[in-house]
Amino acid sequence: MSNSTAAGGIPPLPSYILSPLPPLIAPIPDKFLTLIFPVVAYWALSLFFHFLDVNDYLPQYRLHTPTELLKRNHVSKRDVIQDVLIQQFIQTVIGILLGMTEPEDVIGKENYDVAVWATRIRTGQRLVPGLLSLVGLNAAGIASNVARSYPILSGFLSGGNYPWLTNAISLSSGDVEIVPAFAAWEVIAAKAIYWVLVPALQFSLAVLFMDTWQYFLHRAMHSNLWLYRTFHSRHHRLYVPYAFGALYNHPFEGFLLDTMGASIAFKFAGLTTRQGMWFFTCSTIKTVDDHCGYALPWDPLQHLTGNNAAYHDIHHQSWGIKANFSQPFFTFWDRILGTTWTGDVSGKYERSRKSAQRAADREVSGTPDVNEPTNGIYDGDSSHQIGITSAKSPLGGLKENLKPSISTSRQSAELREDSESGGPRILADETEDEKEQRIAPRRSPRKKSGNPTPSDVGSLKGLRERVNGSLHGRSGGVLGLESSR
Structure with a gap:
């Protein structure tokens, strides 16, 4: 595909050829890695914390003593592992179905997409003279004064007019045509938007949706007696949470709260398959870390957000069960709606x-x-x-x-x-x-x-x-x- 025409001083968009995106780990397709990585991350991190538990390492950072683990929980390790495996099976099945709705990831269009953002930046500069006039500045006069010393600034103040920036392209007929070109700063800004800002916005939307979904459903599980008795009470048999009990839930609750919430967040944010791979894996790691039972000073996940193991552990105590509903990332809904635990613990x-x-x-x-x-x-x-x-x-x-x-x-x-x-x-x-x-x-x-x-x-x-x-x-x-x- 090509676009070699330029109008109004706008550089033409480059041609591109699409090809399948190579898998991250050949020969396993990314769609399967999206299912595998969260499960591997869950058990790898859980085994690390379990190793600390059974050997009583780092006792100074434990939220509970080994005796509390033995005396206060109301479910065996075997039952916990069984329920987690059931949830991960359901999660995998839904993941396969979700993957069938996703188009194949391709490469080859990156430069074209960057050029699209650069074109938007160039077009947006046409608003600069008008905006400056609103505050009493003569954009044309200022541009003329700085043209010799700062030509790029002059072009910006003139509404994106860079007549000296050109590029030679070859036409299909064999002729060479001189067309407008983008300024270096426009290309850098376009790449930053395409490679950093847009993915960050997508991940932020996914996190916002998932935190919202889980907060209100989780709170409903505690507010409605039938929902609590039927589904959520199972998770609260763990008065002393530990890492591999993070996904210990009633299967329907696990499907509704975790699997469906993450799936809708993935679609809502428009994530690609590879982006979804990291989103699902990071969500899993965060959930395990929130239930690990350790307040580790060198754990970055426990400092990036206030929703950490110490925060969520309060919710698992009989006296804190009506507070700290937020999960898995941030605590803004607890703060906004006044459900944060505020007493001494x-x-x-x-x-x-x-x-x-x-x-x-x-x-x-x-x-x-x-x-x-x-x-x-x-x-x-x-x-x-x-x-x-x-x-x-x-x-x-x-x-x-x-x-x-x-x-x-x-x-x-x-x-x-x-x-x-x-x-x-x-x-x-x-x-x-x-x-x-x-x-x-x-x-x-x-x-x-x-x-x-x-x-x-x-x-x-x-x-x-x-x-x-x-x-x-x-x-x-x-x-x-x-x-x-």
């Missing part, structure tokens, strides 16, 4: 840590408590209960089991309570534990003295030293939670 997090620790201590010592679930680690199978005082060391249990400590006999009832209320049972347990803590020194002098009996040393000392080291080695300030407003 350090004391609440400290009570949760102590509550989980006391429950673990009772579990190790065998002290019964009607307010706590039966001691044991639930692994998703009613026929398997692994007590912390088993042949495994307490430390090994903390490292290897990110599973909720919950009685099989009470699991169904507790999950029903969660689905109905979104967390009051946990809140009641923690409140009860706070009361118990105030009277514990009078009724349990042995615990106050810190001298366990010989029979307790093998199982209790290692657990307490390990977990209390993480618990008492940091303050709320380390987590950066007091300022979560």
